[in-house]
Amino acid sequence: MPSGVTVQAAATGSPPVAASLKNASVRFGSFTAIENLTLDVEDGAFYTILGPSGCGKSTMLRLVSDLIPAATGEVSIFGKSTEEARLAREFAFVFQDATLLPWRTAIQNVQLPLEIGRKRGVKIPVSDKSPSELLDLVGLSGREDALPHELSGGMRQRVAIARALVCKPKLLLMDEPFGALDEMTRDHLNMQLLKIWQETGVTILFVTHSIPEAVFLGQKVLMLAAHPGRLREVVEIDLPYPREIKLRDTPEFTRHAAHLRELLETC
Numbered sequence: 001m002p003s004g005v006t007v008q009a010a011a012t013g014s015p016p017v018a019a020s021l022k023n024a025s026v027r028f029g030s031f032t033a034i035e036n037l038t039l040d041v042e043d044g045a046f047y048t049i050l051g052p053s054g055c056g057k058s059t060m061l062r063l064v065s066d067l068i069p070a071a072t073g074e075v076s077i078f079g080k081s082t083e084e085a086r087l088a089r090e091f092a093f094v095f096q097d098a099t100l101l102p103w104r105t106a107i108q109n110v111q112l113p114l115e116i117g118r119k120r121g122v123k124i125p126v127s128d129k130s131p132s133e134l135l136d137l138v139g140l141s142g143r144e145d146a147l148p149h150e151l152s153g154g155m156r157q158r159v160a161i162a163r164a165l166v167c168k169p170k171l172l173l174m175d176e177p178f179g180a181l182d183e184m185t186r187d188h189l190n191m192q193l194l195k196i197w198q199e200t201g202v203t204i205l206f207v208t209h210s211i212p213e214a215v216f217l218g219q220k221v222l223m224l225a226a227h228p229g230r231l232r233e234v235v236e237i238d239l240p241y242p243r244e245i246k247l248r249d250t251p252e253f254t255r256h257a258a259h260l261r262e263l264l265e266t267c
């Protein structure tokens with residue numbers, strides 16, 4: 001865990017909250033996709049989100065990111081409404097597809113949110129790191145001038161992560177960002193993401209279908225159940241950081257994974 005979080009939590013008694021959901025429900029017409037979700041995500045935390053297909057994992061991220069409204073209940077981000085938080089660039093989204101502009105180089109894609117902000121004349125937060133340093137942080141130094149079609153899928157996803165970090169978000173929402181990648185690339189990016197989390201202190205909400213990925217990354221795993229989508233259990237992963245890939249071969253890791261598999265079967 002980034003050291004700042006521990007210090008701040010100790011000083012105030014309870015950690016500041018990055019995202020808060022209180023009895024939040026989402027409906028699509030008469031269909032209830034999420035029902036009465038209540039949850040506080042501590043500032044600086046890394047939560048992974050698991051659950052059966054269609055249980056509302058993506059819907060939950062879309063709710064938090066102001067893409068869809070709550071039918072009932074409240075959602076706040078660092079004490080602001082989701083709309084205020086979106087306008088203040090408090091959060092950034094990384095999707096399964098990197099969605100880079102094909103005619104712009106890697107560094108130009110990373111710069112894009114800053115350019116859009118400038119064109120709209122809005123004051124937006126800017127990362128302490130330059131776009132080039134952000135590409136370095138995601139392991140892409142030397143590839144600044146490459147076009148998306150010249151990069152592998154994993155590299156494109158790293159550009160998308162650097163782009164997400166350029167407005168210095170306090171909350172990073174990641175919807176299966178590594179789901180389409182081969183296992184070795186995914187392992188590598190998992191390690192890199194933990195490094196980014198520890199260096200920046202950003203809060204992360206990360207949706208995955210992979211139990212090992214959920215255990216490896218998260219301090220807590222949110223297990224959602226389906227029909228309707230709801231919070232089934234919050235599972236604490238008490239494995240120390242920094243985490244190395246070989247952690248996956250330990251009995252503690254296997255125990256967490258087995259527990260989550262059992263839970264998933266009953267969701």
Ligand SMILES: Nc1ncnc2c1ncn2[C@@H]1O[C@H](COP(=O)(O)OP(=O)(O)OP(=O)(O)O)[C@@H](O)[C@H]1O
Pocket residue numbers: 028031033051052053054055056057058059060229
């Ligand atoms: N725009 C929409 N209109 C109607 N129904 C929707 C809409 N978006 C999502 N749903 C429904 O809401 C439910 C939750 O969808 P969501 O995509 O959040 O699930 P998920 O857990 O992310 O699924 P998966 O693991 O398969 O990606 C599903 O039944 C889906 O069909």
